[in-house]
Amino acid sequence: MDFSDRQQLENLEELMHERADIINETISLNSNPDLKPRLRDRLRRLKLIRLMRIEKTLAKVRNTYRFRS
DSSP: OOHHHHHHHHHHHHHHHHHHHHHHHHHHHHTOTTSOHHHHHHHHHHHHHHHHHHHHHHHHHHHHHHHHO
């Protein structure tokens, strides 16, 4: 495994951890009654946008490795 593969693997792990964090934060947002509904919806939308970008990047990486092997 060369340096670029190792770097990509680290980036992939970071993205997967970030994805898990976003999902956990969204769950806790939904169960927090202290937040105003508009703020909760706005935060949920922002997290969803970030989550979609992460999923798109992960899909590209999966396709790249699928065609490599």
